[in-house]
Amino acid sequence: MTRYKRFGNMLVVEPPPKAVEEVSVRELSRDTSRILERVGEGRRAVVTSRGAPVAVILEVEEAVGLCGVVLLTRQEAERRLFGEELDDRLRERWARRLEAQGRRHVAD
Numbered sequence: 001m002t003r004y005k006r007f008g009n010m011l012v013v014e015p016p017p018k019a020v021e022e023v024s025v026r027e028l029s030r031d032t033s034r035i036l037e038r039v040g041e042g043r044r045a046v047v048t049s050r051g052a053p054v055a056v057i058l059e060v061e062e063a064v065g066l067c068g069v070v071l072l073t074r075q076e077a078e079r080r081l082f083g084e085e086l087d088d089r090l091r092e093r094w095a096r097r098l099e100a101q102g103r104r105h106v107a108d
Contacts, residue, residue, distance in 0.1 A: 049083040
């Protein structure tokens with residue numbers, strides 16, 4: 001159930017946690033209708049390309065609700081959007097990718 005809290009003269013909307021799944025671009029192109037069906041059932045899909053998130057698919061009502069939520073740090077927004085587990089996995093991958101790129105630039 002969505003919770004609302006007052007923050008000064010504003011209202012903070014806290015939607016219930018959603019099940020989040022990682023979907024590759026290839027999987028999305030092959031099985032779009034099945035993925036959209038799961039999103040319609042209340043899940044989110046984080047679309048990744050080579051392990052890096054490039055898009056998020058979510059229900060229209062949830063997207064409209066998120067438009068009203070401002071005042072979040074980037075890290076908090078990512079945590080809410082991706083969920084704890086997926087957020088941690090994506091951060092680890094991103095750190096490894098940046099580290100590998102740094103090593104390549106040093107070797108050049």
